[in-house]
Amino acid sequence: MDNRIEAALLKYRKGEREHGVYDPSTDQRDLMQEAEEEILDAINCLAMFLMRIRAIRGGKSQPEQKVTF
Numbered sequence: 001m002d003n004r005i006e007a008a009l010l011k012y013r014k015g016e017r018e019h020g021v022y023d024p025s026t027d028q029r030d031l032m033q034e035a036e037e038e039i040l041d042a043i044n045c046l047a048m049f050l051m052r053i054r055a056i057r058g059g060k061s062q063p064e065q066k067v068t069f
């Protein structure tokens with residue numbers, strides 16, 4: 001099984017242990033708020049990763065390369 005799928009399933013199971021089995025009719029969490037927080041975390045991680053790559057390259061971006069399919 002793909003490691004990303006395994007990681008997602010492990011995360012889901014962890015949430016299930018912490019919050020119980022998901023039941024949309026009774027779940028009171030603000031899932032939109034939680035999703036927004038997760039997206040902002042991902043944006044911040046990506047920005048920091050890009051800053052690291054630029055620092056490794058001496059502050060320069062790679063020239064654009066043509067991609068063919």
